[in-house]
Structure formats: C-alpha cells, structure tokens
Amino acid sequence: MRNKRISIKDIAEKANVSIASVSRVISNKPGVGKDTEKRIRSIMDELGYKPNINARSLVKKNTGNIGVIIPGGFTTLQNSFFLTIIEGISKIIDTTEYNLIISFTSKQHEKMLDTNIVDGILVLAPRENEINLQWLSDLKLPTVIIGSFIDDSNFDIVSADEKSGVRFSVEELYKKNHRHIALINGPSTSYQSKIYEQGYKSIVNELGLEKYILELDEFDIKGQEQLVEEFLNDHKEITGMICSSDNIALGIINVAKELNIDIPGQLSIIGSDDTPVSHLITPKLSTTHVDLKEIGETAVTRLLIRLSNEKEELRRMNCIFPMKYIERETTTFLK
Amino acid sequence: MRNKRISIKDIAEKANVSIASVSRVISNKPGVGKDTEKRIRSIMDELGYKPNINARSLVKKNTGNIGVIIPGGFTTLQNSFFLTIIEGISKIIDTTEYNLIISFTSKQHEKMLDTNIVDGILVLAPRENEINLQWLSDLKLPTVIIGSFIDDSNFDIVSADEKSGVRFSVEELYKKNHRHIALINGPSTSYQSKIYEQGYKSIVNELGLEKYILELDEFDIKGQEQLVEEFLNDHKEITGMICSSDNIALGIINVAKELNIDIPGQLSIIGSDDTPVSHLITPKLSTTHVDLKEIGETAVTRLLIRLSNEKEELRRMNCIFPMKYIERETTTFLK
DNA sequence: CTGAAAGCGCTTACAG
DNA sequence: CTGAAAGCGCTTACAG
Numbered sequence: 001m002r003n004k005r006i007s008i009k010d011i012a013e014k015a016n017v018s019i020a021s022v023s024r025v026i027s028n029k030p031g032v033g034k035d036t037e038k039r040i041r042s043i044m045d046e047l048g049y050k051p052n053i054n055a056r057s058l059v060k061k062n063t064g065n066i067g068v069i070i071p072g073g074f075t076t077l078q079n080s081f082f083l084t085i086i087e088g089i090s091k092i093i094d095t096t097e098y099n100l101i102i103s104f105t106s107k108q109h110e111k112m113l114d115t116n117i118v119d120g121i122l123v124l125a126p127r128e129n130e131i132n133l134q135w136l137s138d139l140k141l142p143t144v145i146i147g148s149f150i151d152d153s154n155f156d157i158v159s160a161d162e163k164s165g166v167r168f169s170v171e172e173l174y175k176k177n178h179r180h181i182a183l184i185n186g187p188s189t190s191y192q193s194k195i196y197e198q199g200y201k202s203i204v205n206e207l208g209l210e211k212y213i214l215e216l217d218e219f220d221i222k223g224q225e226q227l228v229e230e231f232l233n234d235h236k237e238i239t240g241m242i243c244s245s246d247n248i249a250l251g252i253i254n255v256a257k258e259l260n261i262d263i264p265g266q267l268s269i270i271g272s273d274d275t276p277v278s279h280l281i282t283p284k285l286s287t288t289h290v291d292l293k294e295i296g297e298t299a300v301t302r303l304l305i306r307l308s309n310e311k312e313e314l315r316r317m318n319c320i321f322p323m324k325y326i327e328r329e330t331t332t333f334l335k
Numbered sequence: 336m337r338n339k340r341i342s343i344k345d346i347a348e349k350a351n352v353s354i355a356s357v358s359r360v361i362s363n364k365p366g367v368g369k370d371t372e373k374r375i376r377s378i379m380d381e382l383g384y385k386p387n388i389n390a391r392s393l394v395k396k397n398t399g400n401i402g403v404i405i406p407g408g409f410t411t412l413q414n415s416f417f418l419t420i421i422e423g424i425s426k427i428i429d430t431t432e433y434n435l436i437i438s439f440t441s442k443q444h445e446k447m448l449d450t451n452i453v454d455g456i457l458v459l460a461p462r463e464n465e466i467n468l469q470w471l472s473d474l475k476l477p478t479v480i481i482g483s484f485i486d487d488s489n490f491d492i493v494s495a496d497e498k499s500g501v502r503f504s505v506e507e508l509y510k511k512n513h514r515h516i517a518l519i520n521g522p523s524t525s526y527q528s529k530i531y532e533q534g535y536k537s538i539v540n541e542l543g544l545e546k547y548i549l550e551l552d553e554f555d556i557k558g559q560e561q562l563v564e565e566f567l568n569d570h571k572e573i574t575g576m577i578c579s580s581d582n583i584a585l586g587i588i589n590v591a592k593e594l595n596i597d598i599p600g601q602l603s604i605i606g607s608d609d610t611p612v613s614h615l616i617t618p619k620l621s622t623t624h625v626d627l628k629e630i631g632e633t634a635v636t637r638l639l640i641r642l643s644n645e646k647e648e649l650r651r652m653n654c655i656f657p658m659k660y661i662e663r664e665t666t667t668f669l670k
Numbered sequence: 671c672t673g674a675a676a677g678c679g680c681t682t683a684c685a686g
Numbered sequence: 687c688t689g690a691a692a693g694c695g696c697t698t699a700c701a702g
Contacts, residue, residue, distance in 0.1 A: 107429040393696070
C-alpha cells in the first residue's frame, strides 16, 4: 500500500548530479555549487524527500535518540515529580534534532538499551532493584542521572538537595514546637529514600529527638492505607510528619481525615516536591520546593555536551539544586 | 572511548561460517545445522553480540518503533486520563519487540513523523489545531486514533462512549431534581470536547432544560480561576455541573470552596474519567468511568494487527467502550 | 545445510 | 566544485 519512499538516488537522477552532491546538500556540507544546490533543493522539495534515518545512523554510528529511564512503572509516571522533570527535558530536546524515547517498564528499559537505539540516557531517580548500575556502566553510554544518588558512582548527577530539604522541614516543625516528628518515606530501594532517611536521621539526632520512620513501598500510599492507619494509631504522640513526596502527604491527610485527626490542628504535615496537587487540595499542602524543570533542563544539557564531546574525557559533574520550604496550610504552631 | 561494537562479521569469523548463517540464527530462520547453530550461539553469548537495529531496519524497511502522539503538551501529560491509556498500551507493547516513542509537543510530533522513525502511530485525543488530519493521512502510516472522534475520518478509532457518559451524568442530576445543569467543557479544538457538547446539548434539549456551557482552554482550570469564578457568580441558579474531566471538577470544587459554596449542598459536581485523584480528594468525586487501560490495550492490539497485515486491506474499525456513572460524594438530591 | 553476492540508503575520504 | 567507490551491518534470494 505504502508508496515507495523516494531516496537520494531519485533526487540525484532527476538533478543530473551524483548522490554525493545530494548527500552534501542534505547535510549542509560545503562543496556544492550555488546553482547545483538550488536545483537539488527544489527537487527535494518537489518530491517531498525525507532522508532515511536508518541509513544515516548506520554509517554515522549514532541513532539520534535520547533515552529516558523512569523507575517504578506506572505508579511513578503518574507522579508529577517525574512529569515536571520530563517537561524540562522536553523543552531542551525540542531545540535539537534528537528524539526522546521514554521508557517506564523494566522490559522497555531492556529493549531500549539492548538494542542500542539511543545515543545517551537520562536516568530518573534510579532504584537498586530495577537498574543494575554495573550494567548501566557497562553500556558505555553517555549517561546522566537525575535525582539524589549515592555518591560513589561515576555518573554525572543532577539532583535536588533533598537532604537539606528534609532538614528544613524538620527544623521548621521544631521551631513550631513539635518534638515528635516522623518521616514517612518511600521504598528504600530508591536512592532518593536513602537520602531522605540520612537527612532525617542527622537532623533528628542533632535536635535530640526520637526517630519515627515509616517506610512505604511506593511514593504514594495506595494499598497501604492500613499500614498508615496503624502507624497513626500506634504513635499518637507524633504531631508532625515529613513525607518524602506530596502524594504520600495527600494519602496521609486522607487517612487522618478518616480517623478524625485534625490537620493541622492535631497533626502538621509537610510534603516534598511542590507538585501541582499541593495547592489543589484543601487544606493546601506545606511542602518543599525545587525547580524540577530546571533540573531536567540541566541534565539534558549536560548529556548533550557529553554527546558532542565523546573524544574528550569530561570530568564527572555533580550538580545539586537547593530546596526551599514552602509554608501553606497543613502546618501549624503547636500549643 | 566506546569499545567498537562487535558485528555479525566478528561472529562469523570466529565460528568459521558465513555471515549468512549467523544472520539466520539471529533471526531464527531455518536452514542452519544444529551444531553450527549451537556454535554460533555460544560465540554470540561469549562476545555479547547485539544486532545493529539500524542495519536491520535499513533492509527490512521498518523501524521496530511505535509512536504515540499526545496532544496539548504537558498540561495533558499530567492528566491521568492519558497516563492510564498509556499504561494499557505499554502493557501490550511489553509483550512485543516494539519500542514505544511517546511524543508530546508539536516539535516532537513533527520530528518523529518527518524522520520516519516509527512503523505505526497511536494518536490520543487529537485536536484540530495540533494535528492536521490530512497530513496524518498522507503519511500512509498505520494509524489508530484513541478517544472520541469525528466520524467521517478513515482511521481506526477506539474510544469511550463519552456522548452517553454525559447523558448519564445529566440524567443522574435530573433524577436528583436538578433543573439548571451546566457543562464545563475543555477546549473546542479537542474533538473530545465536541462530543461532550453534542451529548450535553442533545440530552438537555430532550429534557427541556436551559443550556449553560463554559468552555475552558484546557482540561483543567489552571489560569482560568477568574473565569470560573465569574461563571459561578453570574449563574447562581445552577445547581449541577458536569465537567469534561476530573481535573476540571477538582478545580471547580476549589473555586467553589473559596466562594463558600457548599458541595454538594448547594452545587453538585460530576467529573469525567474516574482518574485516581477522584477518590483522593474530599469530598470524593462523583464521575463517569470507562476502562481506559482496556482502551489502550485494544488500540495497540489493533495497530499490531495492521502492522502485520500490511498487504491486506483491512476494513476500518470503530470500537466504542461503554461508560458508567459512579456516584460518590459530590452529588446530592436537591431539596 | 551453507555461502557468495547483491542491496538497503546513506556518508565520506579520495581523486580530479 | 564534483563524482566514483567503498563501506556502515545487516537480510535474502540464488545457487550449490
């Protein structure tokens, strides 16, 4: 059915030149006479020529695609946190010739990486159990990791300063007279959660407070309402909670409502990431903010630099964006 | 830096066979002796051979990629509606060798389609101003459209029966004694909105009610709070609202709260699509439901059929999924 | 069962 | 400025 695509050869014939000349004008290479070029271009337009990317890739040994690896499957994709980062990535990609290939299941990651269809990858908030770092490293693909990460890797990293974020949140509640402050964390397989935990423990130690940590198996509470409810019931002394995502905070608020716990009257809650929902709900969520879009932009930009400098040995980059606390309506001074 | 990739030739040499034989075992083609095959396979494993997809694509004239076109840029991507459909798509794709290329800006659509890097496309809820249907059609690419759509096209369509969805919602409110029922619609550039409007108008006419339509320029109210507020103030007689997305409903609820309008006491609200937020908020949102995941699955499956039957002339398919009304907490009987 | 060879559509030294 | 030719890594008739 599909009409045969027209190739460089068709153009060359019609223009009475060699395919070499046609190729040169396609790639804007020098060495073609003004007139010849004009003739070739007009024929290309006329015939609606589109270069065959596969052929080009085959000889140039690149693909023109950039891969984005998203962990956790769909639960995560539904998370605005990732979407906002992708928005930043996308904005930069749109100014280039690259295509974006977003991958959100393990199967997809494997297919994408095993078949070598990308020139470089952006890995969002990797998790131990999903991405084997050694394997990633063996790929020898230009890679930038987005999201907090264990320091001893050799990858470029662009992340939010989540450790400080947690500190700010705890300090904020402390200033508001809270003395029993819990961390509701995501899965410890996520490096992000490890960072949260580190940040939480260190500040809580400094302040001489007791530690309360509830680890969920995702960055939201879906299917774990029971667990949360028990936690709330078992620790009635807790008056403040730091959640490692806004979605977790949302879930906690709902459970609290069911238990007739007043927010923020009896329980102050702070989210993370300042995603759109945070001011769509009532009461509006206090949270920590970082420019996720900028994080995305920075990460691709870095990757693009790596891609255009494959010979040079670039030093590893570790770029950390500051977070700030945003006071809204789910936190209050403890009487 | 990157170590040279090993090719079919390397395998052939090491195995003392021709590249033809190697190629045959790679593609599981018959015509290779048991022993030879075993030898070749073990060498492939040993050397970690990965076929070069570009080379293969060049000769087979396909790409191994399926494109997904998402309209409206990021606002839309943040919408669970699309994400859930993508989840369905992804589930099926994971059982195949195809890669998914998701495109959510006009730039990306153009790049993807102009460079012919996909074998077929899934178009989600297209909009007039973003996707030129004629252009799409000229691509001669196997295409399936997801989401309600104008009937006179020649594409395969898989969609929810949104026209009935709106009807159910209006009827529901009518049964609850509401007589002034508004439609808060998405942009009319979206075919989906057109369907909503058609459905709304026809049932409202049947029931002999007055029409109230507020058209927003997205499927959420971001940046249009003012407009919504004015609408609410100008039409105090309205006691029921059908929103063409859950996100719109969410927004309306928030504006109503600011205006001290009690929900559902003074205003009943019904969303669309039963996205996860609908039961994450308080009061829980009454809405209409359709199995979006199944819609996604059906659409890819259809596309896959088209892809494996390019010779045959398949009849156009138009698959419509029923919607049902879900009563939760934002609707009530009018006294 | 196996291999030599042509060809997919491009790019790029090389020679003129 | 221009072209002939080799080559990128595969697949697939064709011949044996």
